[in-house]
Amino acid sequence: DGGITQSPKYLFRKEGQNVTLSCEQNLNHDAMYWYRQDPGQGLRLIYYSQIVNDFQKGDIAEGYSVSREKKESFPLTVTSAQKNPTAFYLCASSMVGSVSYEQYFGPGTRLTVT
Amino acid sequence: AQKITQTQPGMFVQEKEAVTLDCTYDTSDPSYGLFWYKQPSSGEMIFLIYQGSYDQQNATEGRYSLNFQKARKSANLVISASQLGDSAMYFCAMRETAGGTSYGKLTFGQGTILTVHP
Numbered sequence: 001d002g003g004i005t006q007s008p009k010y011l012f013r014k015e016g017q018n019v020t021l022s023c024e025q026n027l028n029h030d031a032m033y034w035y036r037q038d039p040g041q042g043l044r045l046i047y048y049s050q051i052v053n054d055f056q057k058g059d060i061a062e063g064y065s066v067s068r069e070k071k072e073s074f075p076l077t078v079t080s081a082q083k084n085p086t087a088f089y090l091c092a093s094s095m096v097g098s099v100s101y102e103q104y105f106g107p108g109t110r111l112t113v114t
Numbered sequence: 115a116q117k118i119t120q121t122q123p124g125m126f127v128q129e130k131e132a133v134t135l136d137c138t139y140d141t142s143d144p145s146y147g148l149f150w151y152k153q154p155s156s157g158e159m160i161f162l163i164y165q166g167s168y169d170q171q172n173a174t175e176g177r178y179s180l181n182f183q184k185a186r187k188s189a190n191l192v193i194s195a196s197q198l199g200d201s202a203m204y205f206c207a208m209r210e211t212a213g214g215t216s217y218g219k220l221t222f223g224q225g226t227i228l229t230v231h232p
Contacts, residue, residue, distance in 0.1 A: 102161055
């Protein structure tokens with residue numbers, strides 16, 4: 001089955017530690033995205049990438065970093081510089097050049113930093 | 115300024131009734147797309163329906179239809195014959211072209227929590 005996997009589903013870290021969230025897709029999509037969702041809120045874009053080795057900052061990139069070394073993978077690192085990292089993180093992908101650019105989402109990772 | 119506005123924090127509907135979830139948007143881009151996603155309590159985002167700015171007809175997908183009023187910049191979601199499983203958070207989102215460099219990134223509204231009563 002094609003889809004997007006994010007692991008782990010729940011992640012706990014101590015303040016001051018960097019943590020990397022995994023996102024893998026086997027949909028052969030070119031574009032990938034990372035969103036952050038806080039309780040009762042909409043999604044906000046952190047980073048996005050259209051091709052391998054290229055990515056762009058979204059609306060709330062401060063304190064985060066990404067890499068895109070393979071088409072299938074777009075890991076997100078939450079650094080210690082992120083002031084309020086506890087949130088729900090969603091990864092998505094879409095086909096570049098499709099009519100709608102519909103985004104397919106992974107199941108998400110809930111990160112708790114204490 | 116908010117690009118996507120969902121003014122209904124919560125909505126209630128009786129099972130088997132229809133419900134309309136409101137969404138207004140703001141853009142100067144002539145080419146854009148509007149999406150509705152459903153987010154159950156599990157957190158996954160489920161794509162429901164898409165409307166392109168140049169589409170002449172309102173989009174429909176099964177029990178979902180999009181009431182697209184371009185001049186009013188509104189894109190309301192209509193769910194017909196509500197089911198208990200429709201209880202979830204619903205998000206409206208917009209993709210702007212921005213000269214072809216938007217890479218399909220979406221701007222989301224704050225969401226509306228829909229509760230379906232038996």
